[in-house]
Amino acid sequence: MKILVCISKSPDTTSKIAFTEGNTKFDENGVQYIVNPYDEWYALVRGLELKEALGGTVTTITVGTAADDATIRKALAIGADNAVRVDAEATDAYQVASEIAAYAKDKGFDLVLTGKETINYNGSQVAGMIAEELELPFVSLATKLNVEGTTAKLDKEIVGGVETVEAQLPLVVSCAKGMAEQRIPNMRGIMAARTKPLEVVTPVGGEAMTSFVSFDLPPAKSAVKLIDPENMDELVELLHNEAKVL
Amino acid sequence: MSVLVYVNSNNGKIAKNAMEAVTYGKKIGNVTVVTNGGADAGALAELGAYGADKVLVDRAFEGTDPQQLTKLVVAAAENVGAETVIFSNDLVGKSVASRVSARMKAGLVAGATGVPAEDGTVKVNVFSGKAFGFVKVNTAKRVISLLPNSFQPENNGGTAAVEEFTSNSGEAGIKVLETKKPEGAIPLPEAELVVSAGRGLKGPENWGMVEELATELGAATACSRPVADIGWRPHHEHVGQTGVAIRPNLYIAAGISGAIQHLAGVNGSKVIVVINTDPEAPFFKAADYGVVGDAFEVLPRLTEAVKKFNASK
Numbered sequence: 001m002k003i004l005v006c007i008s009k010s011p012d013t014t015s016k017i018a019f020t021e022g023n024t025k026f027d028e029n030g031v032q033y034i035v036n037p038y039d040e041w042y043a044l045v046r047g048l049e050l051k052e053a054l055g056g057t058v059t060t061i062t063v064g065t066a067a068d069d070a071t072i073r074k075a076l077a078i079g080a081d082n083a084v085r086v087d088a089e090a091t092d093a094y095q096v097a098s099e100i101a102a103y104a105k106d107k108g109f110d111l112v113l114t115g116k117e118t119i120n121y122n123g124s125q126v127a128g129m130i131a132e133e134l135e136l137p138f139v140s141l142a143t144k145l146n147v148e149g150t151t152a153k154l155d156k157e158i159v160g161g162v163e164t165v166e167a168q169l170p171l172v173v174s175c176a177k178g179m180a181e182q183r184i185p186n187m188r189g190i191m192a193a194r195t196k197p198l199e200v201v202t203p204v205g206g207e208a209m210t211s212f213v214s215f216d217l218p219p220a221k222s223a224v225k226l227i228d229p230e231n232m233d234e235l236v237e238l239l240h241n242e243a244k245v246l
Numbered sequence: 247m248s249v250l251v252y253v254n255s256n257n258g259k260i261a262k263n264a265m266e267a268v269t270y271g272k273k274i275g276n277v278t279v280v281t282n283g284g285a286d287a288g289a290l291a292e293l294g295a296y297g298a299d300k301v302l303v304d305r306a307f308e309g310t311d312p313q314q315l316t317k318l319v320v321a322a323a324e325n326v327g328a329e330t331v332i333f334s335n336d337l338v339g340k341s342v343a344s345r346v347s348a349r350m351k352a353g354l355v356a357g358a359t360g361v362p363a364e365d366g367t368v369k370v371n372v373f374s375g376k377a378f379g380f381v382k383v384n385t386a387k388r389v390i391s392l393l394p395n396s397f398q399p400e401n402n403g404g405t406a407a408v409e410e411f412t413s414n415s416g417e418a419g420i421k422v423l424e425t426k427k428p429e430g431a432i433p434l435p436e437a438e439l440v441v442s443a444g445r446g447l448k449g450p451e452n453w454g455m456v457e458e459l460a461t462e463l464g465a466a467t468a469c470s471r472p473v474a475d476i477g478w479r480p481h482h483e484h485v486g487q488t489g490v491a492i493r494p495n496l497y498i499a500a501g502i503s504g505a506i507q508h509l510a511g512v513n514g515s516k517v518i519v520v521i522n523t524d525p526e527a528p529f530f531k532a533a534d535y536g537v538v539g540d541a542f543e544v545l546p547r548l549t550e551a552v553k554k555f556n557a558s559k
């Protein structure tokens with residue numbers, strides 16, 4: 001099994017979200033970057049489990065600059081065999097997807113895994129775009145993935161339930177909660193990661209189709225209205241007449 | 247301007263978020279809807295009330311296979327010369343919009359919360375609802391996927407012309423083996439009212455009072471991450487940064503502290519009610535209404551109050 005896992009960095013989940021340069025740029029001041037949790041906890045770890053059960057390799061791929069190397073090393077410390085970095089600033093989902101598709105095209109990967117979305121831009125776009133560029137089937141928001149021979153069996157979220165589906169490899173899968181449990185890298189993994197191959201490849205010139213013009217923060221919430229815990233009739237009355245949600 | 251809206255009409259049902267997408271499309275231009283499967287032509291014609299002129303329906307295949315739907319939507323977009331293609335950003339929309347965008351070389355605005363401005367930029371949610379961004383599409387055509395429950399459907403009456411359409415969508419790449427839907431439960435991602443609880447409830451045996459309130463309200467149930475992780479509640483109920491993101495009209499949170507990662511999944515809710523024994527719980531800062539009290543007493547009391555309210559309606 002040859003598995004490719006797409007890894008992106010994202011700001012730590014407790015980061016203060018602010019913008020600079022006239023609200024056109026994310027303020028990176030004091031922000032710590034982590035491996036996007038969906039990529040790490042669900043896609044990467046499930047990839048590793050499949051490799052451990054069935055043999056093969058797990059390669060990570062990231063579109064980014066040298067600034068991404070720390071998060072890539074983290075993925076290697078968790079257990080990926082090798083990493084690829086397409087040497088370009090990530091600008092939008094399509095540019096990232098077309099770079100990854102161009103790299104993966106003739107490498108014979110059986111599975112391409114991504115997290116369900118990044119926690120910064122929340123686009124949930126890259127996996128489907130890779131699948132379309134490679135003309136492969138795509139299962140989105142999978143919560144379970146098993147492989148037997150050349151057939152993958154998956155559970156995926158549907159509205160109000162779960163669907164069990166089957167697809168032939170090669171296949172693109174975006175991974176959601178349930179897929180696997182987070183793995184904390186140990187000292188040996190961290191040491192080994194330092195010498196694992198991180199190949200830097202030249203971009204093919206994938207072009208962005210969208211751009212962010214500006215950002216804004218939501219208006220501050222007005223102060224909470226406290227209700228006497230003895231008086232739930234009042235709460236219902238407010239939800240009905242004031243908030244108009246009942 | 248010609249606008250194409252994909253509507254999921256499988257099982258003959260058209261969900262509210264599809265009506266939102268059609269109404270949204272009407273704000274941009276002349277709307278054609280594309281769908282597939284066996285839905286009744288009369289039900290499809292009713293989309294005219296939300297602004298569709300025409301509905302193209304491909305009867306040759308059922309289901310929501312992303313590859314088949316991509317071929318269908320691309321063929322329909324060509325057929326009507328659509329410059330804008332619209333999806334609801336639900337579970338199906340997410341899996342198809344990205345493929346259609348790549349195929350048509352049409353930039354994708356994912357998770358739109360408003361109609362395009364004069365200059366063409368579209369407002370989207372970013373940083374898990376902690377901020378929003380304005381996206382510009384740099385291609386001639388564009389795909390917009392609309393965040394469910396961020397735009398009200400408008401029913402102005404009227405019917406749409408329903409036409410059979412052939413898209414030669416080929417075989418499904420994904421074979422559905424089994425579908426499991428818990429009986430009676432209200433699906434969380436689409437729910438307008440949600441009752442949620444966290445570690446403050448102490449154990450799974452205490453969820454009866456959460457479910458009773460939910461039943462009385464007609465709400466879905468949800469939980470915080472540790473509660474799903476220890477197995478008190480099923481994973482699909484976990485809301486937050488690493489679970490499901492929801493935007494109901496009303497979110498009631500009992501015994502949840504309001505950690506930043508939890509808030510990231512619920513801060514799009516229109517109204518938030520927080521029940522917590524600790525007046526310092528961070529969740530109160532994000533709440534519209536707060537009850538400082540013991541969930542074990544407050545929840546049953548609230549259920550009683552809702553019962554009374556329902557009976558008086």
Ligand SMILES: Cc1cc2nc3c(=O)[nH]c(=O)nc-3n(C[C@H](O)[C@H](O)[C@H](O)COP(=O)(O)OP(=O)(O)OC[C@H]3O[C@@H](n4cnc5c(N)ncnc54)[C@H](O)[C@@H]3O)c2cc1C
Pocket residue numbers: 013037443444445446447469470471472473484485486487488489500501502503504505506507508511521522523524527539540541542
């Ligand atoms: C990378 C990352 C991602 C995460 N993603 C998520 C996520 O997606 N979703 C999520 O929820 N969390 C997430 N978390 C965890 C998050 O940080 C919190 O730990 C978690 O939300 C806390 O859950 P809780 O509020 O149920 O429990 P606690 O923080 O233990 O809070 C329990 C609350 O119950 C109150 N309480 C106790 N007894 C009662 C009573 N009788 N009546 C009323 N109130 C009572 C207490 O005052 C307290 O406020 C994430 C963390 C990390 C690091």
